[in-house]
Amino acid sequence: MSSEESRPLRTLTDPKAMRAIAHPTRIALLEALGRDGALTATEAAAVVGESPTNCAFHLRTLAKYGFVEEAGGGTGRRRPWQLKHVGFRFDEDTVEANALAGFLWETWLARLAKVAGRRAGFSEEWRKATSASEMVLYLTPEEAKAFHEGMADLVLRYHDRMENPALRPPDSLPLEHIQFTYPYDAVR
Incomplete structure (x- = not known):
């Protein structure tokens, strides 16, 4: 897929793919490719703080399960990788999906806590542009799905x-x- 083509949002249904993605280095690699575009294993290693060999292994695993693909233009070991999809979603009705959801929620909440501690150091413009909000909506399951x-x-x-x-x-x-x-009643 060329960079000019739009990448779809992937719906995960394969339990093996869900297990494959539930790994800190693999999530970090997907995030790095999403932020920085195509990267070689060496370039990705500098971003995610892992060795190039480890990143190459995890990129090949991500490719095996359809999350990334070779971007082309590389030679030898210098092969750039790119995202195959803009992101993913999944239904939580399997053991694997629940495990993946738990892993992702923990990852995101840890990152939110880190950002909360650093937000005071943001420029005034970015403090005003970033936000957190909470509200309670009364929705049916169908409406909640449509909202999401x-x-x-x-x-x-x-x-x-x-x-x-x-x-x-x-x-x-x-x-x-x-x-x-x-x-909301789940937390009361």
């Missing part, structure tokens, strides 16, 4: 900037959007 899908559609409006750095405004930074929806 609508939010994903809104966020995906900007994915062309991920795929094509030339479309990024000069003052833009990569922002992470994390959304959790769950029955």
